[in-house]
Amino acid sequence: MVVGLLIVGLFVAAFVGYNIGGSSTGVAFGPAVGSRIVGTVGAAALFTGFAFWGGWTVGRNVVETMSEGIVPASQFTLEASIAVLFFAGFALLISNLFGVPASTSMTAVGAIVGLGVATDTLDEAEMFVIVSAWIVAPLTAFWLGVIVGRYLYPHLDARFSFGRIESGLLRLDRSGTVPRPALGEDVTGRNVVGAALVLAISCYMAFSAGASNVANAVAPLVGNGAITIDEGIVLAIAAIGLGAFTIARRTLATIGEGITDLPILAALVVSVIGATIITVLSRLGIPASLAVSTTSCIIGLGWGRASRAVTVAEVATSAVQGGDGPDLSAGALVADAEGEVPPGPTVGDIATGEADPEPPIEREEAPSSVPPIGEEDAGELAGEDLFDPAATARIVVLWILSPTLSAVGSYLLFEFVLRTGA
Template sequence: MAALLLAVGVLVAAFVGYNIGGSSTGVAFGPAVGSRVVSKFGAAALMAVFALLGGWTIGRNVIDTMGGEIVPSSEFTLPASVAVLFFVGVALLVSNRYGVPASTSMTAVGSIAGLGAATGTLRMATMGRIVSAWVVAPVLAFWVCAVVGRYAYPYLDAFFRLDVPEDGLLVWRDTGRVSYPVGTNDDATPRQFLAAFLVVAIGCYMAFSAGASNAANAVAPLVGGGFLSASVGVLLAGAAIALGAFTIARRTLDTVGNDLTDLPLLAALIVEVVSASLITVLSVLGIPASLAVSATMCIVGLGWGRATRTVRANDALSGEGRAPMAMGSLAAERADDPRDVPRIGEEDPEELAAADLFDPAAVGRVVILWVLTPSVAAAASFALFTLAGILG
């Protein structure tokens, strides 16, 4: 019976990792695939390698936290481990069903916290540290990108001019299932090849941070309970993430269905660097956190900061001006030279507010579900393990 239950636990863990690979590949390599720098197969291969690398190195810190610091490792009996993973799997199913990216890290922590609350073993100091990071990281993501958007973005856009030819840098041959490059576009410039390198390199960095943070979501309960070693757990999570990257992620990459690819290329790279750096630092500290939450707040911050260039800080403080709130400013026409960038307070508000980057109502719905999903997971976990304690 125990062997069967362990097999179920491994299958649920693999299901969680499979869905992580499917969603994270689009976030990491959507810009690269959308600009035809790499193929979907190449994106999946890079995701598999760098997610495993992230999980194998600093991802172990997150496994240690989730597998023994939120509640003692002794609480992760085999039934409890399977139940925690079940809640994470259900959250993924719901998020996929309704097209809302639920945070697997937050859901997993909520499920473990419910277990600890029901058994009286929840370590509040650890939970306080994790929840504090959940609050601080999105705020920090917003303000870092807001500062970049207000003071640096138009100059970086004019200086680097990161773009690629509409028909791509490479000439591709499609065999039906796999595309591979057979030459380069004669119209491509060295600057555009530099842009392509940056897109791929930062996508790999994003994949590394996703693996570092998310490997624990799939296997921490099983590792914490001693049913798998940390190394075997990371390999299981890495294999499942790779499977998701090579299968269901292809549909995401077909439509380039993630928020980052709605941005200009430079903006997408800034969002990826800042959000991936935050998650990597938190993973080093052993704190599970949501890459999707940080990335979304980066998008909002970058667009808002760019839009505020129509107003000087002194005018805003004195009430003589008001910064626009529309996020379409990132798509505003770039200057041909950094020296031609208008100064703060001299830009045209109509140009910076020309289009919306995102739907505020949709963002509000996503944020509510980010809060609601781990809360529901914690409540359901608490109810289940309380009932199990009564019946046991």
């Protein structure tokens, strides 16, 4: 009986890790694959390697928190462990059915909270820290996005341009006796620098994903003592890697659809901010959602970019005197001002093959060509929507609903069915 339950637990843990790999690989390497800097197999290999690095180093702190910090490790019987993993897997199922990035971390924590409440073993102080982080992290991501969008993004956009490298970054030069690797035919030095930057940030995202997600797959089994923390990390990364090499191909092919038409430069800014926040929280042992932080940053980045149409003094004056005030749209990141260099392709464009096959236009403007704050046209900054409001609302609702339903369902299960604390 015990062996059978352990096998079921390991299978469910692997299933959770498999789905994490399938969904997270596209988020981390969508821009790199879409730009043809690396192929899907290379992306899967890099994602698996860096996710393992993140899980083995920083991620074990999150595993310890979820396996013994929220409730005592003794509460994780095999039955309880399987039930908690089921709720994490259920969150991924809901995410796939609705096409939104539901937070596996928040749902898994919700299931553990339900167990703790049912058995009267919940560490309320620990949960206060975790919930506080869930509030502070997206707010921090939002305001960092606002600051970058208002003060830095236009200058970065004037210097850098990212697009698809049609011939691939590297090729084999067969002109000599021995074939040797060489840059693609349409690849310039600027392309190499940009490609290296995109690839480095993708690997950083993979590191962060591994650090935050390993615990979701194996923490209950580690708390139960069925496997050690090292064995759990290896199991989780093996399953995540399997997902990266298989079902992640679909997410890599469709990343960027549904939620946003996000320019590559903006995607890289958002990735750095989101991954940094989650890496710091993981180092502190706090389970948090990468999807929540990155989406909050997207909204803040677009709003900050649009806010360049007015000065702080004008906003303050409008607030004091009343009136409608400036119309700040989050669509500013994809605005195409008349007479200016057209914006580069978006993540969605390059992923679906709709990007202009021509090489990206080289931007010669000096940083001083960026109009000062308050002198840009608000109409030109409006552009089309950076994100679909209906999709964003659905995402936010599921972010709140998923952990809530997980906690309630878990409580009912442990209180009236499994009775772990009896």
